[in-house]
Amino acid sequence: MAEQSKYDVVVAGLGPAGTVALWHLARMGFRVAGVDMRSWSDLWGKPCGDAIGAHHPREAGLPELPGKVVKNRVTAIDIYSPGETTRYRVTGEGYIIDRRAFGEWLLRDAIDHGAEAMLHSFVLGPIIEDGRVVGIRVRRGSRVEELRASLVVEATGFTRVIRKKLPREWMVSEDIEPTDYEVAYREIIEYEDYRVEEPSVIRIYLDQEAAPGGYWWFFPESETAVNAGLGVQNGKGYPNPQLLYRRLVERHPLFRHRFRVRTAAGAPLPTRRPSNTMVGPGVVVIGDAGYTVNPLHGGGMGYAFRAAYFAAKAFEEAYNRGRVDEETMWSLNKNYMDAIGARQAALDVFRIFLQRLSNDDIRFGMEKRLIPEQDVYYTSTEGDIKLSALEKASIVLRGLRRPSLLAKLKTVADYMRRVKSHYLSYPETPKELPRWVATLEEIYREYRARIEG
Ligand SMILES: Cc1cc2nc3c(=O)[nH]c(=O)nc-3n(C[C@H](O)[C@H](O)[C@H](O)COP(=O)(O)OP(=O)(O)OC[C@H]3O[C@@H](n4cnc5c(N)ncnc54)[C@H](O)[C@@H]3O)c2cc1C
Secondary structure, eight states, X not given: OOEEEEEEEEEXXXXXXXXXXXXXXXXXXXXXXXXXXXXXXXXXXXXXXXXXXXXXXXXXXXXXXXXXXXXXXXXXXXXXXXXXXXXXXXXXXXXXXXXXXXXXXXXXXXXXXXXXXXXXXEEEEEEXXXXXXXXXXXXXXXEEEEEEEEEEEEXXXXXXXXXXXXXXXXXXXXXXXXXXXXXXXXXXXXESSOOOSSTTEEEEEOOTTTSXXXXXXXXXSSSSEEEEEEEEEXXXXXXXXXXXXXXXXXXXXXXXXXXXXXXXXXXXXXXXXXXXXXXXXXXXXXXXXXXXXXXXXXXXXXXXXXXXXXXXHHHHHHHHHTOOXXXXXXXXXXXHIIIIIHHHHHHHHHHHHHHHOOHHHHHXXXXXXXXXXXXXXXXXXXXXXXXXXXXXXXXXXXXXXXXXXXXXXXXHHHHHHHHHHHHHTOOSSGGGHHHHHHHHHHHHHHHHHHHHO
């Protein structure tokens, strides 16, 4: 018989999503425990580009970041077309963070506020009784323990240790299509004889040959250290990202200088619309486990933070109502879809279009500024293409006799709006979810048929 303990909430996985959930719940005064297989020395250790918009921690109710968490301050993002013939500069405040220091800062504070953290411990799976999740099974050393709670937070990232073991008939168990995620690889390099120009500007390179269905990046941590890597669309038979990265390093001038590799690793990341529901009986799924990454640029930390914040607030409300179930936790879905999910879903529509474009089309689109430079931030955050941009694009494309690209761009803008408005009328209760999902899937089927035609 496994040992048992009882909590208000148990958090599986202490990456960005799980730690922020634990931090809020502890500060709200709940009896909460978090479990992660990593230790203090590699907390939040999954490979990442480490870039985050400055607004994200604020919007997730976190305090000002201490200096030890910020490696570099970002002032702009440069986006290069294939062949680097065109460069867009999008200004905005951000950071390159030290993930381990960030995780440690929050986790120590959560512990100071009463949370229990079980590191070096493996989540084995959910405990399901009477049609709901009532806890998780954890291996700590040679012992297996049962941690029971009113709510389990699934935050194990893309591995989805809990989610994958939920009954298929629960809508929260929704799986991911192979082409709806990327496989990414990154290295942190230290130059020995080179200083990066404009180290406060992070760079994204669009190139379907170097990084098919994704992009490659060059994010300076300082004048001499850089987080560089690439993401490739999964499920298309493209070469693996590490191999593609090696090819890039061999040919791109940025890697012609002498450098040493401080660390190297790869991981998958979801790049689709958020889960149809993040709420199930006795369980919520947040962060990468809930597919909350921005489908366009693959940034996921900020949205993991927000989903965690909404989850903690939903739990507080449910607890105060004396009942923790799908209905009382539903505000997590409602709040996330309204604030973020609707825009992410629209960006998913855009992502599907972009991944099908050739290098020629991307280069052409950027050179002709079909989406003007000043609208890139708006489109990538709002999930919308401005009408004024479309009108200008129509004139350009008609003049250049590219009617099929024009028709496609209009279709994309139209479906971005349809999907967004569908998310903005997200169901008020779990009962209405199946109908809402059926309509969503129909919109996607129609869209894919039109874009592929
Ligand atoms: C190469 C790469 C580059 C990226 N670049 C950026 C970027 O620049 N900016 C950005 O915002 N996002 C980026 N992302 C995405 C971002 O890293 C994720 O969205 C974010 O880490 C999600 O946080 P999470 O807590 O949901 O999951 P994770 O960070 O994956 O954390 C999950 C945690 O669960 C633990 N866990 C898993 N299984 C078990 C188990 N069985 N038992 C115990 N513990 C377990 C893991 O140890 C881990 O600590 C990138 C992703 C990749 C792969």
